[in-house]
Amino acid sequence: MSAAWEVVIGLEIHTQLATQSKIFSGASTAYGAEPNTQACLIDLGYPGVLPVLNGEVVRMACKFGLAVNATVAPRSVFARKNYFYPDLPKGYQISQYELPIVEHGELFITDDEGNEKRIGITRAHLEEDAGKSIHEGLDRYSGIDLNRAGTPLLEIVSEPDLRSAKEAVAYMRKIHSIVRYLGISDGNMQEGSFRCDANVSMRPRGDEAFGTRTEIKNLNSFRFVERAINFEVERQIEVLEDGGKVVQETRLYDAGRDETRPMRSKEEANDYRYFPDPDLLPIEISREFVDSVRETLPELPDDKRHRFVDDYGIRHDDAAILTTNRATADYFEEASASADAPAQVVANWVIGDLSGALNKEALEIEASRIPAEALAGLINRIHDNTISGKIAKEVFEAMWAGEGSADAVIEARGLKQITDSSAIEAIVDKVIAANPGQAEEYRAGKEKLIGFFVGQVMKETGGKANPGQVNEILRTRLGKS
Amino acid sequence: MSSKDLHTLGLTQLAKGLESGEFTSVELVRALLGRIEAHDTELNAFITVTADAALQAAERADAERRKGETGVLNGLPLVHKDIFCTRGVLTTCGSKMLENFVSPYDATVVERLAGAGAVMLGKTNMDEFAMGSSNETSYFGPVKNPWDLARSPGGSSGGSAASVAARIAPAATGTDTGGSIRQPAALTGTTGLKPTYGRVSRYGMIAFASSLDQAGVITRSAEDAALLLGVMAGFDERDSTSIDHPVPDYVAGLGRSLEGLRVGIVRQHFDAGLDEATGNAVREALAVLESQGASLTEVDLPNLDLSVPTYYVVAPAECSSNLSRFDGVRFGHRAENPEDLLDLYCRSRGEGFGAEVKRRILTGTYVLSAGYYDAYYLKAQQVRQLIADDFRKAFADVDVIAGPTAPAPAFRLGDKTDDPITMYLNDIYTIGANLAGLPGISIPCGFADALPVGLHLVGPHFGEERLLSTAHQYQLLTDWHTRCPEGYA
Numbered sequence: 001m002s003a004a005w006e007v008v009i010g011l012e013i014h015t016q017l018a019t020q021s022k023i024f025s026g027a028s029t030a031y032g033a034e035p036n037t038q039a040c041l042i043d044l045g046y047p048g049v050l051p052v053l054n055g056e057v058v059r060m061a062c063k064f065g066l067a068v069n070a071t072v073a074p075r076s077v078f079a080r081k082n083y084f085y086p087d088l089p090k091g092y093q094i095s096q097y098e099l100p101i102v103e104h105g106e107l108f109i110t111d112d113e114g115n116e117k118r119i120g121i122t123r124a125h126l127e128e129d130a131g132k133s134i135h136e137g138l139d140r141y142s143g144i145d146l147n148r149a150g151t152p153l154l155e156i157v158s159e160p161d162l163r164s165a166k167e168a169v170a171y172m173r174k175i176h177s178i179v180r181y182l183g184i185s186d187g188n189m190q191e192g193s194f195r196c197d198a199n200v201s202m203r204p205r206g207d208e209a210f211g212t213r214t215e216i217k218n219l220n221s222f223r224f225v226e227r228a229i230n231f232e233v234e235r236q237i238e239v240l241e242d243g244g245k246v247v248q249e250t251r252l253y254d255a256g257r258d259e260t261r262p263m264r265s266k267e268e269a270n271d272y273r274y275f276p277d278p279d280l281l282p283i284e285i286s287r288e289f290v291d292s293v294r295e296t297l298p299e300l301p302d303d304k305r306h307r308f309v310d311d312y313g314i315r316h317d318d319a320a321i322l323t324t325n326r327a328t329a330d331y332f333e334e335a336s337a338s339a340d341a342p343a344q345v346v347a348n349w350v351i352g353d354l355s356g357a358l359n360k361e362a363l364e365i366e367a368s369r370i371p372a373e374a375l376a377g378l379i380n381r382i383h384d385n386t387i388s389g390k391i392a393k394e395v396f397e398a399m400w401a402g403e404g405s406a407d408a409v410i411e412a413r414g415l416k417q418i419t420d421s422s423a424i425e426a427i428v429d430k431v432i433a434a435n436p437g438q439a440e441e442y443r444a445g446k447e448k449l450i451g452f453f454v455g456q457v458m459k460e461t462g463g464k465a466n467p468g469q470v471n472e473i474l475r476t477r478l479g480k481s
Numbered sequence: 482m483s484s485k486d487l488h489t490l491g492l493t494q495l496a497k498g499l500e501s502g503e504f505t506s507v508e509l510v511r512a513l514l515g516r517i518e519a520h521d522t523e524l525n526a527f528i529t530v531t532a533d534a535a536l537q538a539a540e541r542a543d544a545e546r547r548k549g550e551t552g553v554l555n556g557l558p559l560v561h562k563d564i565f566c567t568r569g570v571l572t573t574c575g576s577k578m579l580e581n582f583v584s585p586y587d588a589t590v591v592e593r594l595a596g597a598g599a600v601m602l603g604k605t606n607m608d609e610f611a612m613g614s615s616n617e618t619s620y621f622g623p624v625k626n627p628w629d630l631a632r633s634p635g636g637s638s639g640g641s642a643a644s645v646a647a648r649i650a651p652a653a654t655g656t657d658t659g660g661s662i663r664q665p666a667a668l669t670g671t672t673g674l675k676p677t678y679g680r681v682s683r684y685g686m687i688a689f690a691s692s693l694d695q696a697g698v699i700t701r702s703a704e705d706a707a708l709l710l711g712v713m714a715g716f717d718e719r720d721s722t723s724i725d726h727p728v729p730d731y732v733a734g735l736g737r738s739l740e741g742l743r744v745g746i747v748r749q750h751f752d753a754g755l756d757e758a759t760g761n762a763v764r765e766a767l768a769v770l771e772s773q774g775a776s777l778t779e780v781d782l783p784n785l786d787l788s789v790p791t792y793y794v795v796a797p798a799e800c801s802s803n804l805s806r807f808d809g810v811r812f813g814h815r816a817e818n819p820e821d822l823l824d825l826y827c828r829s830r831g832e833g834f835g836a837e838v839k840r841r842i843l844t845g846t847y848v849l850s851a852g853y854y855d856a857y858y859l860k861a862q863q864v865r866q867l868i869a870d871d872f873r874k875a876f877a878d879v880d881v882i883a884g885p886t887a888p889a890p891a892f893r894l895g896d897k898t899d900d901p902i903t904m905y906l907n908d909i910y911t912i913g914a915n916l917a918g919l920p921g922i923s924i925p926c927g928f929a930d931a932l933p934v935g936l937h938l939v940g941p942h943f944g945e946e947r948l949l950s951t952a953h954q955y956q957l958l959t960d961w962h963t964r965c966p967e968g969y970a
Contacts, residue, residue, distance in 0.1 A: 041586060045806040047813075048566045048588060048685040050720050080802050085828055146809070262609070273849035275858060278691035278799055280721050313777020346962065 003340070006205040007233050008213075009162035011196060011225075013175050014153050016129070016193035017060045023128050023152035024051030026354045031191050035145035039131070043150040044113040045089030050279050052068065053078075057152045058283055060184040061101045061126055062293045064154060067178050067300055068121050070105030072290050078126075078280045086144050087131035095155075100125035101283060107178070109170040110320075111163070118169050122158030127153050148192075154184070160199065160210065165229035168224050172196060173324070177301045181326045195220040198229055201246070202236045203281040211236075212246040216253050216260055232260050233298065243373045304329055304387035312336060312343035321351055331372045338376035341383040349375060353393070357400050369400050376408035391415050391463050418465045421473065424457070427465070428473050431456045442478050450474060487512045488648040489970070492557055493707035495651055499546065499556045506539035506546075506556025510600055513558050516649045519600065520676045520969070524625050524647055526640040529562045530603035538600040545598070555598030555788050560650040562641050563604040564611055565591050565696075566685040570940025575607040575619040575637075578807050578814045578833030588685020589717045590654060590696050599714045602650055605640030609835045610804065611661055611689040614907040618837040621652045623894050626669060627966040628932055632891040635665030635907075641699045642669040647969040652700045652709060656686055658693045659792055660886075663923035666699050667886035667935020670925045670964055672952065673699045674706045677942050678946030679724035681710075682717030687766060688803040690796035691722070693915040702962050703924060703952035707731035710945060727808060728783030729946050737950040740774035747782050750910060756889035762927030762934040763885045769958055770883070770951070780875040780882060784867045785913055788903055791868065792912045794848050794861035800838075801845025807833060840901065869917040876941040881951055885910055886923040886935030914939045922948045925961035933964070 022029055025042035042049045065072040079097035105121030130153040134143035156175060162168045176194055179185040187194045201213035216232060219225045230326075234244050251260040299307070301323045308319035308329070322332045332350050336343045353373065358365060372377075378399065382392050387410060398409040410416055418424060431453060432439050442449040450471065457470045485511050490498065498504050514532050521527050535558065542556035566572050566584035568591075573579045587595070595601070608618040616624040616639030624639040626632040627647040634643040638655030642665035645653050655662040657675035666673025686696055696713065700706045711732065716725040744767065751760055771777055809815035809829025816828030830934040834842070848857035875882060887907055897904040914921040919939050926936035936955075940948045956962050 044809075044811055046586075047572070047574070047582065047687045047806070049583070050684050050722075052721050054721060082802050082805060084805065084808060086808075086810050086822065089806060089811065091808060093801050271847065271851045273802070273851075273854075275798060275802070275849055278722070279688075388770070 004205055005202050005237050006207075007163060007229070008201050008203060008210055009165075009168045009229060010160040011162065011168055012159045012170060012197040012199070013158075013172060014195050014197075015156065015175070015179050015187070017057050017152040017153055017154055018183065018185050019054055019056045019060070021054060022150035023054050023057050023126065025150055027150065029151050031188075033147055034239075035134075035143065035147060037147065039146035039149055043089065044144055044424065045091070051094060051277075053280060053283070054152065057126055057154075058285065059102070059293055060182075061124060061154055062285065062290060063182045063184055064124055064156070064179065065102035066106065066181055066290070066294055066297055068102075068105035068107050070102045070121060070124070071104060072285055073101050074286075075099065075101060075282050075284050076101040076125075077282045078277045079274045080277045083270045085130065085133075086142065087133045087146065088147070089131065089146060089149055093128060093130060094280070095127035096125035096275055099282075102284075107171070107174050109167060109174055111170075112166055117161075117167070119161045119167075122157045122159050123466045124154050124156045129153050140329070154179075154386045160201075165226040165233070168198060168229055169226050169266065169337065172222060172225055173299070177324050180296055180381070181300055182299075189220050192220060196223060196225060197397055198232075200229055200232045202240060204382060211240075212248050214246065214248065215250045215265060217250055219253060224253055224255055227255075227258055228260055231258060235260065271300075298326065304461040308332075312347075314344050318344070318347045318351055322347060325365075331365050331368070334372035335376045335379070338373045339379045339383075341379050343456075345379055345383070346376070349379060353396050357396075369402065374399060374405055381406050381410060385416055385417060385419060385466055386410060387417050388463065388467055391417070415464060419469060421469065424465050424469055425474050425477070427457055427460050428453075428470070428477050432477060439478060450478075453478070484508050484512050484921040488516050489965075490651065491701040492559075492651045493702070494636070494706055495557055496554075496708070501782050502545060506542040506600060509534060509556065510535050510539040510558050510602065513602055513649060515648075515864055520647055520649060523630060523650075524627060524643050526606055526623050526624050526643040526647070526649065527560070527603045528573055528575070528606050528621050528640070532602055532603075534570070534599050535602050535790070538595075542598050542600060544755050552596065552598035553708070554559070554594060556600060557598065557652075558600045558602050558650060559594065559652040559654070559709075560602050560641060560644055561591060561654045562607050562638050562656060564607060564656050564687045565604075565654060566687065567591050567601065567604065570604065572604065572687070573621070574611070575609040575621060576828075576833065576835070576838070579812075580620065580814065582813055584685075588938040589682035589719060590713050591685065593712055594654070594709070594863075605644055607640055608637035608661075610687070610800070611637040611656055611658055611694075612800070612837050612841055614660070614664055614904055615892070615894070616640070616665075617894060617898055620835060625894070626891045626970050628669065628891065631893055633668065633894050635668035635887070635891065637665075638673075638699060639665050642666055642673065644943075645669070645671045645699050645701060646966060648965060652698060652705055654696060654713075655699050656689075656694055656696050657911075657915065657921075658689050658695075658796060658907035659915050662697045662699060663911050663921055663935065663937060664887050664908060666923040667925075667937070668891040668933065670933030670961070670966070671699050671702055672701060672706055672925070672962060673697065673923045673935075674703075674710060674945070674948070675914065675921050676710060676714065676945055677681050677724075677920045677930055679722055680726075680920070680945065681713045682715075682720040683724045684717055684719040688799075690799040691803060692799060693792075693796055695915070702956055703922070704732070704735060704956070706922070706952070707735055707949045710949070714945075721814050726943055727825075731946060731949050733864055735945040735950050735953040737947070737954070738773070739770055739951065739954045742775035742951060743879040744775050744777050745763065745780035745875055746757065746777055746883040747785065747882060747884055748779055749782070749785055750884035754888055754906075754909070755885060756929060758929030759885055759887070759889055759934050762929060763883075763936055764848050766926035766936045766955070766959075767838075767883060769955060773954065773958065778879055780879055782868070782871045782875060782913065784864060784871050788868055788912045788916055789909055791861045791864045791916060793844070793905060794857050795865060795916070797841040797845030798848050798858050798861075799845065801842045801849065804834075804838070804842055809833070828898050837901070865916045868913055872913070872917045872919060872939075872941075879946055880940070881944070882939045886937035886939050887911075890929045890932035890934060895938065910937055918942065920945045920948055924952045925964065926954060926955075926959070927961055933961070
């Protein structure tokens with residue numbers, strides 16, 4: 001980005017609340033059912049039907065409000081957002097407008113300079129999702145699937161406090177992490193349970209006033225958020241530097257072409273004619289209710305991260321990674337509890353090999369083929385010198401493939417480290433005898449050759465010799481003659 | 482009693498006859514279906530007659546009675562305004578938009594009445610989507626007033642009122658958003674009760690203006706209305722605006738005397754604009770109440786003159802949104818061969834809705850628009866609050882407020898169709914109760930130019946018991962409610 005310009009970003013994140021039934025009807029919210037099999041008369045907007053609020057969404061919104069240090073409104077009101085679209089059965093969406101359930105929240109991210117930065121959360125409001133229009137595979141027709149209609153959403157609106165695409169992603173990840181910690185959303189981005197709209201504008205660096213913004217709709221991955229914003233920044237700078245004006249409009253990000261395109265301009269923008277929904281009573285929340293919800297709050301990512309650094313003595317960055325989701329943090333804690341090695345070693349394994357193996361198969365950590373305690377068992381065999389770090393990788397793979405515990409794999413494959421010094425000495429002597437030239441050079445001062453000898457010994461032992469021990473014996477033997 | 486006279490009886494009397502075995506539900510239903518056949522061609526009170534289903538239901542009711550398992554309305558026939566969804570039966574709301582709509586479910590009101598044993602004879606004609614005061618906005622043509630076939634029975638529950646007045650049905654359901662039960666009751670010489678907002682579930686009642694709509698009944702007497710209300714009223718978890726408030730035994734409460742009743746009179750109700758003969762009939766009715774120990778006090782409702790303009794902002798605003806679901810996509814009228822989505826919407830709605838409905842959708846869309854919302858919708862809601870406060874203050878001193886239901890007796894069909902404002906003013910006395918969510922009842926209290934006049938009683942929230950007992954006591958002293966239009970005896 002040109003140093004002359006500063007980008008201002010605000011995000012509207014739509015997160016699907018993990019309720020069993022819809023926000024205003026008893027129909028199931030399960031994903032992936034046959035089209036229109038999970039839409040009841042209320043979801044279909046039949047004449048005469050009325051919405052009834054699912055109390056669970058109130059509890060969930062309240063949880064979120066408390067987690068981001070926000071005000072949970074004692075009274076909030078549902079409003080109708082009126083517009084026509086085939087996948088919007090009633091011709092209006094029930095949302096919250098003037099009086100949302102959550103206001104004035106905040107969270108902290110690490111900014112581009114590595115400093116902690118506060119991001120304001122303007123509001124979070126409850127609303128129902130619309131259905132889906134389907135165009136693919138239908139000749140001359142459009143299909144409508146109303147399974148999603150009436151699915152509860154919490155729309156979380158940030159202040160325009162974000163100053164780069166990276167910050168936007170960091171903020172979005174943080175919200176993602178919080179809603180998953182709270183158990184109020186599965187955060188599944190492929191299924192559309194977590195998506196965002198990004199408002200992007202440019203202003204000359206140092207200016208107070210905001211520039212004209214565009215809104216990039218429906219971004220459903222962290223990568224797309226970053227790329228879409230970066231594209232939009234470059235585009236707007238180009239427009240401005242050419243003496244043009246940014247048009248306030250809604251744009252769509254095309255991941256295939258890595259560009260944003262206008263969707264509809266302001267001239268065609270709808271007047272949504274919001275007004276309080278007369279079919280629903282205001283949501284009234286008592287202090288007692290808020291207190292009871294507060295008692296159910298889990299430890300949140302920031303608190304957990306600080307505790308991991310303080311209690312386990314692991315690196316700050318690693319603590320941040322481990323606490324991104326609750327299941328990973330739990331896994332780490334469980335493994336640490338059974339491991340004799342320092343917690344940092346456990347962290348390295350979880351972040352390294354284990355994450356790698358999970359990613360390869362796109363598994364969540366809950367579905368790990370190696371349970372936390374078993375990983376600790378492997379780490380313990382390294383720590384007590386039964387196996388080397390290198391052999392450990394092989395054991396890990398065998399465990400992953402279902403060959404049993406670390407001990408079982410070591411036993412079955414005969415991977416126990418050779419720690420008997422007389423046995424190692426015999427091999428060392430054999431290696432030195434087989435490489436007289438290199439031995440001569442070593443003795444002449446080419447000490448780097450020690451690596452060559454270690455390698456040869458390890459090869460002879462099938463990697464089972466203790467490398468530290470080999471090193472020591474080699475130096476003694478090579479120095480002797 | 483001969484089966485050819487069964488139609489002359491009201492609901493309570495019919496219940497006794499069924500109970501004593503004097504006649505069966507099947508005999509009764511047959512007799513009334515015969516009345517429909519004989520008279521509906523001239524009245525046009527019905528959109529759908531469910532003769533076969535009615536006879537089957539009557540047979541079941543008779544069988545249950547023989548087994549001794551009877552609901553309070555067992556075997557009693559009634560008709561539903563075509564705004565209530567009825568499973569497997571056409572539910573048109575008086576509109577071309579729903580000309581082909583067969584509801585897949587029953588409204589709570591329909592379900593509760595059927596559950597108590599009531600037998601539905603058919604669905605009655607109404608102003609389109611309940612928008613009208615004359616029944617002339619119905620896609621199915623206007624209903625005729627049995628007192629004078631050249632006149633309107635009022636609206637929007639005109640078919641319900643006419644069928645009760647013409648002794649076709651002993652009782653009918655109706656809905657009242659601005660006077661749609663009480664005004665037709667007044668114009669047809671029947672008893673019409675609109676309960677407190679939230680007293681009766683709105684689930685399954687096709688919405689016009691959600692914050693004003695309330696289901697009620699049109700009957701021959703207050704006693705019959707009490708019987709029905711007891712079944713219809715009560716909390717419904719499917720309607721968030723229905724209120725969880727105990728339902729009293731309305732029939733048992735009818736005996737309360739008029740002695741000590743504090744009746745409030747609003748001076749503006751008797752100002753210019755009220756037809757003279759209508760005013761006289763109402764004054765005489767007040768004198769009857771007074772003669773039985775009721776006291777008359779003047780009460781002030783200073784913002785009442787704002788009720789019609791307030792109503793015509795709030796109701797259209799809500800209707801413009803409520804009627805958005807009629808888009809030709811999932812049910813109802815769909816234009817043929819639409820070119821694209823916009824064409825589908827525009828033509829489906831353009832063809833499906835009548836002029837009055839369109840007028841109100843346009844008005845409502847306008848008052849909710851950006852830049853106009855504060856000046857119209859928000860202001861109207863504030864005025865509405867003032868009107869509600871006026872009533873609240875008034876009810877500190879009186880038990881009921883009494884006055885005329887409508888400014889004049891039934892008008893000629895076609896007289897007001899070109900002038901919506903004059904038409905809207907027909908509801909000038911009834912709209913206040915809707916804006917404030919109060920119960921109101923209209924009972925016959927005399928005649929003006931040989932046409933029935935209605936006395937309007939409004940009570941405080943959940944004051945139905947006192948309204949019904951007052952009306953019942955009045956009906957014990959008078960016989961206006963027993964008068965039958967010529968040719969329908």
